Amino acid sequence: MLKMKPTCERCSAALGLGDQAYICSFECTFCPKCSEALSLSCPNCQGRLVLRPPRTRSPTEVPTQGFKAKLEDILNRS
Structure with a gap:
């Protein structure tokens, strides 16, 4: 997974997840x-420095309620 410095x-x-930034293949990060x-x-x-892809949210955020509810339903069936 790409490290978003x-x-x-x-x-x-400061570079937010959605901010424009440039990275190299070793993930060195520059504004x-x-x-x-x-x-x-x-x-x-x-x-070469290339445009870093933006993220709308952190991959460590809690899943959305819809996903969480479905997962709890599956686990409670067992």
Whole structure:
């Protein structure tokens, strides 16, 4: 699973799950401003910085009520 780092590694700007950010293949993470200043090249591994896919929620959040209710129903049948 892709690690969504919460800050830019260069300037420490906060990066939310849905914010635009750039990453390399080693998941080094940079804000758009720093990525542009670095010419889309990672200073750590010299890899290419590409746009990080956004997430709408954390994968560790509690499942929605519909899913939870279905799961409890299945478990209670046993």
